[in-house]
Amino acid sequence: xxxxxxxxxxxxxxxxxxxxxxxxxxxxxxxxxxxxxxxxxxxxxxxxxxxxxxxxxxxxxxxxxxxxxxxxxxxxxxxxxxxxxxxxxxxxxxxxxxxxxxxxxxxxxxxxxxxxxxxxxxxxxxxxxxxxxxxxxxxxxxxxxxxxxxxxxxxxxxxxxxxxxxxxxxxxxxxxxxxxxxxxxxxxxxxxxxxxxxxxxxxxxxxxxxxxxxxxxxxxxxxxxxxxxxxxxxxxxxxxxxxxxxxxxxxxxxxxxxxxxxxxxxxxxxxxxxxxxxxxxxxxxxxxxxxxxxxxxxxxxxxxxxxxxxxxxxxxxxxxxxxxxxxxxxxxxxxxxxxxxx
Numbered sequence: 001x002x003x004x005x006x007x008x009x010x011x012x013x014x015x016x017x018x019x020x021x022x023x024x025x026x027x028x029x030x031x032x033x034x035x036x037x038x039x040x041x042x043x044x045x046x047x048x049x050x051x052x053x054x055x056x057x058x059x060x061x062x063x064x065x066x067x068x069x070x071x072x073x074x075x076x077x078x079x080x081x082x083x084x085x086x087x088x089x090x091x092x093x094x095x096x097x098x099x100x101x102x103x104x105x106x107x108x109x110x111x112x113x114x115x116x117x118x119x120x121x122x123x124x125x126x127x128x129x130x131x132x133x134x135x136x137x138x139x140x141x142x143x144x145x146x147x148x149x150x151x152x153x154x155x156x157x158x159x160x161x162x163x164x165x166x167x168x169x170x171x172x173x174x175x176x177x178x179x180x181x182x183x184x185x186x187x188x189x190x191x192x193x194x195x196x197x198x199x200x201x202x203x204x205x206x207x208x209x210x211x212x213x214x215x216x217x218x219x220x221x222x223x224x225x226x227x228x229x230x231x232x233x234x235x236x237x238x239x240x241x242x243x244x245x246x247x248x249x250x251x252x253x254x255x256x257x258x259x260x261x262x263x264x265x266x267x268x269x270x271x272x273x274x275x276x277x278x279x280x281x282x283x284x285x286x287x288x289x290x291x292x293x294x295x296x297x298x299x300x301x302x303x304x305x306x307x308x309x310x311x312x313x314x315x316x317x318x319x320x321x322x323x324x325x326x327x328x329x330x331x332x333x334x335x336x337x338x339x340x341x342x
Contacts, residue, residue: 002303003029004090005064009056009080010071011035011044014094018069019048021292027299031065034058056080060087067302069295070094073166074174078103082110085117092120092298095183097315099174101323101338104316111312120298120308121315125184126191127290127297130262130274134248134255138192143266144251149230151189152245153182157236159211168212176214178203178322182234185244187318189232192248195225200334201325207237220325221334 006028008015015033022030030048034056035041045052059065060083068084070077070093078098081091097119098104111119125131138146155177166172173180190196201220208216217235224230243259253266260276277289294310301308320338328335 003027004066004299004302005029005031005062006067006069007032007034007059007062007065008044008069008071009034009059010073010076011037011040012071015044015069015071017291018071018295019044021295022069023048024292025296025299027296027303028067032059032062057083059084059089066090067092067299073172074099074179075103075166075172078107081107081119085110085114085119088117090118090120090298090302092122092295093315094122095187095315096174096179096319096322097121097312098319099172099179101319104312104319108312108316118298118302118308119312119315120294120301121310121312122291122294123184123187123310123315123318124290124294125188126310127293128260128276130257130260130276131188133262133274134188134192134246134257137250137255138248142250143253143255146193146226146228147249147251148228149189149193149249150245150247151185151230151232151234153177153185153234154238155181155234155236155241156238157181157208157216159208162208162212168208168214170213173214175322175326176203176205176212176218177216177234177236178218178325179319181236182218182232183318183322185234185246186232186321188246189222189230190317190321193222193224193226193228193230196222196321196337197225198223198334198336199321199324199328201232201328202332203326203329206235218325218329220328222321 022028030050032051033044034053036054038054041052067090077093081093084091162168199222203215203218206217216237219233222230246257248255256263262274264271264273324335
């Protein structure tokens with residue numbers, strides 16, 4: 001069986017999910033981990049039986065590495081991916097693909113100019129069984145026309161979470177709860193709802209004022225060209241990480257997702273359609289198990305020479321929503337959805 005040589009750049013918390021997925025993936029062989037913290041890189045390499053380095057540019061000349069996973073801070077995703085694509089490496093980057101529209105535009109250009117190397121963007125929640133079933137209901141028109149949606153993300157982050165130097169700053173994180181935690185739910189909303197016409201939103205710093213530059217709470221009204229609309233609320237000011245909630249209302253019934261449970265509400269009755277797979281991520285259990293599924297899918301696409309479906313143009317949609325909520329909040333008015341980047 002063909003295998004692709006892999007490298008992980010960034011050995012922080014999210015890298016553990018990628019490393020675990022690779023360790024069980026017969027399509028990949030982990031060759032190298034990279035982190036500017038040499039001790040962290042060395043410990044990670046020893047744990048997973050591979051080499052380590054502190055300089056990601058060493059990857060450019062490594063013929064045994066074909067795929068690079070970016071698990072770095074937000075502001076490094078775009079510049080690193082641009083360079084790696086130019087070096088002929090396939091890149092699978094964590095969300096968001098960039099911290100602002102300009103950086104996203106540079107990455108889209110690099111990905112589209114790449115002759116052979118592919119870019120994939122992690123939005124693992126699209127692979128959750130509940131999300132896949134929801135998408136089938138929408139695409140197959142099983143319950144009639146989609147009318148509206150409601151998304152809720154009520155999580156908790158304290159001041160200690162932002163001790164990491166790049167977090168909580170516009171220049172390096174690109175925002176707060178919207179671009180870091182809630183972007184997954186915004187991505188699902190646009191994936192289900194289709195083309196967006198306008199957004200009206202507002203952001204605030206409710207519990208972490210004086211600790212972070214960015215928002216810890218946000219709400220928005222999203223209008224779709226179909227006539228459907230979505231309301232959305234997200235906060236890191238709660239005192240627990242509650243399951244994400246997504247309600248999708250159709251002409252002939254309602255689908256309600258709480259965590260990875262999916263229910264059908266129809267004719268006064270509620271039916272469980274889907275429940276989550278058990279995972280061993282402990283306090284990070286809300287990440288789910290679908291990183292592994294998406295990573296496998298990316299490698300299968302690369303090995304088959306097929307274009308990966310969550311690419312730069314697909315991955316930027318959620319970034320655009322986040323940025324337009326920020327813009328609407330700044331202007332205090334509804335803004336047309338930015339379908340192009342500038």
